[in-house]
Amino acid sequence: MAIGDMVFGRSWALHPAREADWDALYADQLPRVYNYFRYRIGSGPVAEDLTSQTFEKAWTARHRYRRDLAAFSTWLMTIARNVATDHYRRRRDHASLEAAEHVAGGEDPEALAVRREAYERLLRLLITLPERDRELVSLKYGAGLTNRDIARQLRLTETNVGTLLHRVVQKLRAGWDSEGAS
Amino acid sequence: MDDRFLHDQRREPEPGFARSLRERLRGLEEAPEARGFRLHPALITAMAAGLVAVAFTFPAVRVAAQGALDLFRVRSFAAIEIDESRIEQLKKLNDEVNRDPAMMLFDQQQVLQEPGPPTEYPSADLAASAAGLPGLRRPQPLPAGFNVEQIVVSHPGAAKLTVRTETLRHVLEMLDLRDVQVPQGFDGQSITVHMPASVRQSFTNGSQQLTVLEANSPEVTLPPGADLQKLGEVGLRVLGLDRDEARRVASSIDWKNTLLVPVPTSAASFRQVEVNGHKGLLVRSTREMAPEGKRGKRRAMVMWTEGERVLVVQGDLAPDELLEVAQSLR
Numbered sequence: 001m002a003i004g005d006m007v008f009g010r011s012w013a014l015h016p017a018r019e020a021d022w023d024a025l026y027a028d029q030l031p032r033v034y035n036y037f038r039y040r041i042g043s044g045p046v047a048e049d050l051t052s053q054t055f056e057k058a059w060t061a062r063h064r065y066r067r068d069l070a071a072f073s074t075w076l077m078t079i080a081r082n083v084a085t086d087h088y089r090r091r092r093d094h095a096s097l098e099a100a101e102h103v104a105g106g107e108d109p110e111a112l113a114v115r116r117e118a119y120e121r122l123l124r125l126l127i128t129l130p131e132r133d134r135e136l137v138s139l140k141y142g143a144g145l146t147n148r149d150i151a152r153q154l155r156l157t158e159t160n161v162g163t164l165l166h167r168v169v170q171k172l173r174a175g176w177d178s179e180g181a182s
Numbered sequence: 183m184d185d186r187f188l189h190d191q192r193r194e195p196e197p198g199f200a201r202s203l204r205e206r207l208r209g210l211e212e213a214p215e216a217r218g219f220r221l222h223p224a225l226i227t228a229m230a231a232g233l234v235a236v237a238f239t240f241p242a243v244r245v246a247a248q249g250a251l252d253l254f255r256v257r258s259f260a261a262i263e264i265d266e267s268r269i270e271q272l273k274k275l276n277d278e279v280n281r282d283p284a285m286m287l288f289d290q291q292q293v294l295q296e297p298g299p300p301t302e303y304p305s306a307d308l309a310a311s312a313a314g315l316p317g318l319r320r321p322q323p324l325p326a327g328f329n330v331e332q333i334v335v336s337h338p339g340a341a342k343l344t345v346r347t348e349t350l351r352h353v354l355e356m357l358d359l360r361d362v363q364v365p366q367g368f369d370g371q372s373i374t375v376h377m378p379a380s381v382r383q384s385f386t387n388g389s390q391q392l393t394v395l396e397a398n399s400p401e402v403t404l405p406p407g408a409d410l411q412k413l414g415e416v417g418l419r420v421l422g423l424d425r426d427e428a429r430r431v432a433s434s435i436d437w438k439n440t441l442l443v444p445v446p447t448s449a450a451s452f453r454q455v456e457v458n459g460h461k462g463l464l465v466r467s468t469r470e471m472a473p474e475g476k477r478g479k480r481r482a483m484v485m486w487t488e489g490e491r492v493l494v495v496q497g498d499l500a501p502d503e504l505l506e507v508a509q510s511l512r
Contacts, residue, residue: 026207030195031195059211169183
């Protein structure tokens with residue numbers, strides 16, 4: 001990113017310039033944010049509602065990032081995390097998951113049932129994780145962030161993120177096997 | 183259960199949901215940019231981008247530096263050079279906080295007066311009347327080929343902010359400024375920022391842009407008792423000055439009336455100018471700004487004060503042309 005873009009992009013925000021490709025940004029970021037909430041909160045209307053909240057907040061202040069879409073993406077995910085935190089705080093119910101997976105049309109019902117079952121089984125395991133572990137899984141596998149990006153979001157070192165994720169996946173695997181055996 | 187399984191549980195959002203959300207966002211894109219009352223953008227608007235560059239952390243520290251004063255008003259601008267690497271550091275810090283950059287120091291914002299969204303007016307006279315800015319300046323004459331594009335009034339707002347030194351300590355730590363001490367007794371104190379209405383007149387000739395911004399000076403009411411010079415010194419360290427230089431500059435600044443404008447040395451240059459007898463500052467980008475797929479342009483801005491009024495002229499004209507426009511304001 002050119003410094004000039006950053007510097008004058010902000011001060012020149014007074015101009016109604018529209019250089020950013022918001023369509024492309026939206027197409028790129030929507031699945032990330034939506035899936036972050038699917039892993040963090042659960043699926044269904046609530047994940048869609050929180051996704052909407054996130055984008056609307058970001059779009060309202062988009063002029064701050066008009067010329068710096070990389071920073072915008074990072075910022076968007078930070079907003080998503082805050083929206084998730086607010087959601088939990090409002091509900092004061094950290095233990096329950098939201099509505100079950102929406103059924104997408106046009107898919108083989110049997111395959112869909114298998115997929116839905118796997119996802120719901122994963123959600124049941126995620127609910128047992130401590131907040132930070134679930135956040136890690138949501139950022140890594142839901143939002144598809146790199147360990148470096150996660151480290152920045154959570155203010156951890158990249159190595160630390162890798163180690164923690166490894167442990168969380170082990171924990172999930174143990175739970176998965178144990179649930180399958182019972 | 184492995185990485186692949188965990189990745190495979192991702193799903194595309196429902197097309198209907200994706201479409202309807204995109205439509206709602208498009209509505210936001212078409213609406214005028216509403217600027218909530220946040221210190222940093224508000225300052226940018228009312229002081230007309232006097233806080234050029236990465237004044238992310240700095241405005242907060244700068245405003246806090248008025249702590250020993252009853253009132254701060256902008257009477258003059260002064261530029262200070264800032265290194266590109268420090269800009270990047272501040273930028274990253276800003277991204278992390280997901281809040282108004284000023285919130286790196288402040289907490290518990292209380293909006294005293296909500297400015298609401300800016301309003302577009304069909305003429306400068308109507309805008310001046312609405313903003314309470316009689317005698318609003320306009321370029322006379324307009325540069326050849328330029329026409330009025332938009333005249334917008336940003337309404338007045340006010341907010342009360344509470345100082346949070348713990349956050350500043352975090353910023354200092356992140357910048358590895360371990361020898362900098364945050365002055366005692368400042369935590370939990372409040373400042374009040376009053377932003378008067380401003381008028382932004384935008385002009386274009388089809389390929390170039392020109393903006394004239396005018397407002398009365400914002401006022402910052404602060405608690406007494408803070409070590410003003412020391413706070414200024416902390417702000418200068420945040421901007422990248424070394425200890426000795428920060429001390430020297432802090433002691434030479436009239437903190438009561440001067441708004442510092444950080445200028446990145448690698449991307450912009452500045453010089454002092456005179457606009458109809460008033461001292462001002464001209465900042466110009468030394469790199470072309472080239473948004474993707476478009477030809478880049480160099481930009482410049484001139485900022486100065488006339489009594490209570492703060493004025494800024496900015497655009498992608500040559501600096502001397504921009505200065506001529508500034509001098510033509512009547």
